[in-house]
Amino acid sequence: MRAVVQDVYGPPEVLRLEEVDRPVPGKGEVLVRVHAAAVDQGVWHLMEGRPYAVRAAGFGLRAPKARVRGMDLAGRVEAVGPGAGRFRPGDEVYGEGKGSFAEYAVAKESRLAPKPRNLDFDAAAALPVSACSALNALRDAGGVRAGQSVLVIGASGGVGSYAVQLAKAFGARVTGVCSTAKADLARSLGADEVVDYTREDPVDGRRRYDLILDIAGNRPLGALRRALTPRGTLVIVGGEGGGRWIGGNDRQLRALLLSPFVGQRLRPLASVVRHGDLEVLTGLVEAGSVTPAIGRTYPLDGVPDAIRHLRAGHARGKLVIRVAPDPH
Structure with missing residues (x-):
């Protein structure tokens, strides 16, 4: 072959x-x-x-x-x-x-x-890989609930494009973060608002969210926490940059260590593709909620x-x- x-x-x-x-x-x-x-x-x-x-x-x-x-x-x-x-x-x-x-x-x-x-x-x-990651991040690590405000950083990428749609399917209000060239895609996926990170900082603390998904990002933990509500949840999905040994995963390790000592939940994502999760996604796709x-x-x-x-x-x-x- x-x-x-x-x-x-x-x-x-x-x-x-x-x-x-x-x-x-x-x-x-x-x-x-x-x-x-x-x-x-x-x-x-x-x-x-x-x-x-x-x-x-x-x-x-x-x-x-x-x-x-x-x-x-x-x-x-x-x-x-x-x-x-x-x-x-x-x-x-x-x-x-x-x-x-x-x-x-x-x-x-x-x-x-x-x-x-x-x-x-x-x-x-x-x-499979991206949609299951988004599902695990929102449902399992994030505990998303209807009516919550969700910030998806990286809303136009593989995982982010599913995270926007899934968060909407779960009844959340979604703000997507992406570049100018991809804002139309984020809106077409159902984002209620779109923040262009080339023009404004989505985590400057002026607005706070119940749940933040930082997908393949490199923003400091402190900045991400400023954009969370006092009892909000941050889920770090992958990470780029960093050193040659652990790369961008250093933020995930620090989040894991810090989380027990603060009111906010700071969670790294360890996602796998499972038959049961694929069946959940199949149901959402066939219902027209995810494309x-x-x-x-x-x-x-x-x-x-x-x-x-x-x-x-x-x-x-x-x-x-x-x-x-x-x-x-």
Whole structure:
């Protein structure tokens, strides 16, 4: 099969399209014929091996243990492994797999769900990692409730585009933060207000929010806390910048240490893709409450270009990799 592989850590230039053996599903796994995949910040971190904590976490100290990148996927079940009884060959599914920038990928059945009926494969592939992160941030870490005021910093990106829609679905009043060029997207997603961070500071303390989602940001904890109500909740979703060892995760560690001593709840997000959460998202998608915002699509050999576009900060919503033509 064709797959995008890497043998060393580094920039997008280390990726190349190559013929490799088709993976074999193990216990509790299924083999998926991938029709579409998607790009997120986690793909870049695993490609670069940065921060170095990524390597120490088991992904390979000197070189990547897994040669094929990619997590989000949507496609058809090709075969099932031992003990995987939830799906059958031919079922249309979406979720998180191992090495989805390939024509076939293995996935745990616990991280897959039936594809939403009203989405094609491209749109379904744009959901799993980012939408589950947004759901976990709002519902689980944030405890969002109807009537609350929610600030989404990074409202036009992959996670943020879902966070705006989900917060609205939960009955919150949403303020989205993004650049001038992406304000129209944030409004189209349902944001009640949009703050252009190039013109004003969204966390200067003049307005306070019950819940703040800081997505892949680098603002100081003190500034974020000034924009919270006295009993408000801050959820830090990823983080960029920082040192080579732990990167932007230093804010998450400090938030975790500080939270027991203040009235506000300061929470880092550790999100995973789960079958149950995917089913929740499927229900919201089929009800029309959530719609994937796809900025661009790329062919399989365009993965390096997609990652460059993402890291340059130009992406609007999700970037999708079209691995195979939609059979419909």
